[in-house]
Amino acid sequence: MAGLDLLGEGRKIVTALLYMGAFMLAVALVVLRLDAVLGRGRRGRPWYVAVFLGPTLLLLSAGLAFPMLRTLYLSFFDAAGDSFVGVDNYAWIVTDDDTLLMLRNTLLWVVCVPLASTVVGLAYAVLVNNSRRERLATTLIFMPMAISFVGATIIWKFVYAYRDAGQDQIGLLNQVIVAVGGRPQRFLTDAPGNTFYMIVTLVWIQAGFATVVLSAAIKNVPVEIAEAARLDGAGPRQMFWWVTMPSIRPTVVVVIVTITIATLKVFDIVRTSTGGQFESSVLALEMYNQAFRSYDSGRGSALAVLLFVLVVPIALLQLRRLRRNT
Structure with a gap:
């Protein structure tokens, strides 16, 4: 059968x-x-x-x-979508302690992830530029981009895994801590540190994107400008700050804006790591929880509108810059 x-x-x-x-x-x-x-x-x-x-x-x-x-x-109606409540759902977003904490976490993600990913990607691109193993090095840092957010989060959950003191640790970080005589740490359950540990996961993923794009921009820096700077006696540091950075500044902005949009919509990493518990929820996850777990269509819709309002201006800025550069 x-x-x-x-x-x-x-x-x-x-x-x-x-x-x-x-x-x-x-x-x-x-x-x-x-x-x-x-x-x-x-x-x-x-x-x-x-x-x-x-x-x-x-x-x-x-x-x-x-x-x-x-x-x-x-977004202007109650949970069942029957009674008009005006802006009460939006007022709840900016007055409730839990949602304010969620907004704070979202701000931390939006500030830390684009900056950290861009800095790591730029540093890596500069270091491996024109090196003998440049393709291999670029491939290695780009590989996390091929992994789904859920898969990458599971990998890092094994890195952060915790067991009580005295037990065999299966998490890489806690194994190292115990090996040097320390006590195992609850990386994903202790706030606010758990938010930063999850941020590392997204930086690990997005750094490859930043590296590839910025590496291509560095290779397109006009040779004449670089040669003129060397003839004027510019060292590596001066070359980077006064030649490379001004030439690739538009690309750096594009990378930051692109990663910012992806960060605002982050859902999978938090959902897989903590489920939004331990004061770690973010905007997209809270929208999902309100709409599909609490069955509150009003608050879920208000959070969706807020996410839309935050993403659209950044996307329009990105589109405007792309049109300007073409």
């Missing part, structure tokens, strides 16, 4: 894939046919743009605009 059930599930999956493939093929044929009928000379006309962008705008409206407006609407 189990074999028959497995065979039936396999047929369902194959059937679903065939339907998806047929649908995508049909869409591709329709688009190609429209392109042939409308012709290249008519592509500037509004109705031509509407034919091709209309479905995309419709899907964006259904999948992005409507949920956003719905979330904003629910």
Whole structure:
């Protein structure tokens, strides 16, 4: 019977894939046919743009605009979404002790992670630049980017693992501490230190991204400027501060902004490490807890709106800088 059930599930999956493939093929044929009928000379006309962008705008409206407006609407209602409560949900965010602690933790993440990741990535990029094993060194620091946030967090949970004194320690850090005569520490349960230990996990992940991007920017520094600085007697330190940094400053800003956006939305690391307990919750996790664990759609929506308000200006700044550089 189990074999028959497995065979039936396999047929369902194959059937679903065939339907998806047929649908995508049909869409591709329709688009190609429209392109042939409308012709290249008519592509500037509004109705031509509407034919091709209309479905995309419709899907964006259904999948992005409507949920956003719905979330904003629910943020002004109670937990069940029945009674209008005005700005009470927003007032709760800035007056409740737990949410204020959550906002403080989020601020720590947003300040520490982008700066630390950028500094580590920049230092690493400068050190390995034009070295014999540069590709290997860059690959090693970039490898954590290939690991999911949950997987990376599990790795670091083994590093931070704690057992009572007298027991065999399975956590790397506590093994080292005990080996030198210290007492094992509760890295993930003692606040506020647990927040910083989790921050290390995200810095470990994002440092590879910063290294790769900044390394490419360093290689694009004009050779003429570097040679002129060397002829003027500039040493390595002067070369870095007066030649390299001014040349790669726009890239540094892009890296910081990109990592800041990712940090504001951090969820997986905190959820896997502590579940938001021990005074370690952050904005995205609290939004999830209120909406899907406490079933309070009003407060969950208010937190979602707050996250949106924080992310969008940074994203617009990033987009503006990219347009300026292109």
